[in-house]
Amino acid sequence: MITKENIEAYLLDLLEGNLSSEEIKDLEAFLKENPRYKEMISLYDSSLVLMADKKVKFEDKESLKRNNKTKAFYSYIKYSFVAVAACFILFIFVSKLFIKPLDNTTIKTYDKVMVQNTSNSSSSILSSQSKADKENTVKKQKPISKNNTKTLAKVEKPQEKEIPLELKEEVKSEPKILLSNNMVVYEVDNLIAYTQEEELNEKEIIEVDNLVAYNDTQTTNPLLSNSLLSPLINNKYVYQLRHNLESTIEKTQNRVNYALSFIQDNIKYNPFEFTIAKK
Amino acid sequence: MTEKEYNLCINNYSDSAFRFLVKNIKDSDTAKDILQETFTKLWEKKEDVEFGKAKSYIFTSAYHTMINNIKYNSLKFNIPQTQTITSNSYNDINEVLNEALEQLPQIQKASILLRDYEGYSYNEIGDILNLSQEQVKINIFRARVKLKEYIVTIDNVL
Numbered sequence: 001m002i003t004k005e006n007i008e009a010y011l012l013d014l015l016e017g018n019l020s021s022e023e024i025k026d027l028e029a030f031l032k033e034n035p036r037y038k039e040m041i042s043l044y045d046s047s048l049v050l051m052a053d054k055k056v057k058f059e060d061k062e063s064l065k066r067n068n069k070t071k072a073f074y075s076y077i078k079y080s081f082v083a084v085a086a087c088f089i090l091f092i093f094v095s096k097l098f099i100k101p102l103d104n105t106t107i108k109t110y111d112k113v114m115v116q117n118t119s120n121s122s123s124s125i126l127s128s129q130s131k132a133d134k135e136n137t138v139k140k141q142k143p144i145s146k147n148n149t150k151t152l153a154k155v156e157k158p159q160e161k162e163i164p165l166e167l168k169e170e171v172k173s174e175p176k177i178l179l180s181n182n183m184v185v186y187e188v189d190n191l192i193a194y195t196q197e198e199e200l201n202e203k204e205i206i207e208v209d210n211l212v213a214y215n216d217t218q219t220t221n222p223l224l225s226n227s228l229l230s231p232l233i234n235n236k237y238v239y240q241l242r243h244n245l246e247s248t249i250e251k252t253q254n255r256v257n258y259a260l261s262f263i264q265d266n267i268k269y270n271p272f273e274f275t276i277a278k279k
Numbered sequence: 280m281t282e283k284e285y286n287l288c289i290n291n292y293s294d295s296a297f298r299f300l301v302k303n304i305k306d307s308d309t310a311k312d313i314l315q316e317t318f319t320k321l322w323e324k325k326e327d328v329e330f331g332k333a334k335s336y337i338f339t340s341a342y343h344t345m346i347n348n349i350k351y352n353s354l355k356f357n358i359p360q361t362q363t364i365t366s367n368s369y370n371d372i373n374e375v376l377n378e379a380l381e382q383l384p385q386i387q388k389a390s391i392l393l394r395d396y397e398g399y400s401y402n403e404i405g406d407i408l409n410l411s412q413e414q415v416k417i418n419i420f421r422a423r424v425k426l427k428e429y430i431v432t433i434d435n436v437l
Binding site: 006008009011012013040043044045046048049050051052053056057058060061063064065066067 | 282285286289290293294295296297298301311314315318322373376377380391392395396413416417419420421423424426427428430
């Protein structure tokens, strides 16, 4: 219903063409009764529309925005890098604590054995494994060669039933340690033999797992036929040591015997006199 | 409303809301503060406000914050709500209209700005300004009559 309080709303709808025919009739009737409101229609100008100034802009949009996910992402990336770095450092630390460096005694696969065989006897090969492995290795070994030619053998994985043997490069034998007085020390499976350098004969040098021994084909002692001991027993320098020791013992025994005989021959044993002399 | 939609609201509506506030209070710093407060409210209520109604929410919140701000300042500093523009240079009709706009009461100014600047319907303006549709139409009608009267007066003076 059109009243004096809402007439302006109806006039606005009239000017904007939003009134139905019935509402227009009601409005016309109202304006007839209240003619002073007709003047308001002429005062209204629908062309007076305010235009927004597009140059006026809010410049601080970014300060209002929320970037929680982006922040979380960058935070995640940052802490991931820290975590990875920490794990890496921890890994290095643990590996240094628990992982021991490999050495010849711990290598159980692909032990390289180079042998120069100079006799008809079985070769002297000894790997740098534990005693059990050594036994297995020796048992599984095949005779390398019975010819008097240079023969090289490569023994792979002692755990395998058949150890493939391949001809390889020539043996290079060098004294392990040079000492003064022309003494040369050889290390054979943690045992050391030594001799004078002049006595070296390169053709009779055996290299076993980078350890050098001398293959003495003259050894005939049946007590030394143990294959496990063969590299050492066949070693000329060990043999010489043993021989020297035996000769020293023999000399000492001879001297003792000589002394005893000298005493027996020259001093008459008298218990009474001995007692006096002792006093 | 998602975070992405919230940021989209900032891109789409912050400029128009800022213009609406600047036109009403003629103070860009205060307009910025009010706009920041408005978007803070929107973020806090983003779960309740649908993206389709976000623009209406922004203008409603901005308008009421502005009214509260005006009331607070008038009580505090005893500043008159309408200011008289004394500039005599009228280069185009838009400048005259802008000056005429300053002569309008706050509610009429807000109504006509929402209508002309943002193209809101009378119903939407009523929702924003918390008025009935009839009251919005009356305010806009009266505002346009006053604008024309102002222009005619200026023309007579010049």
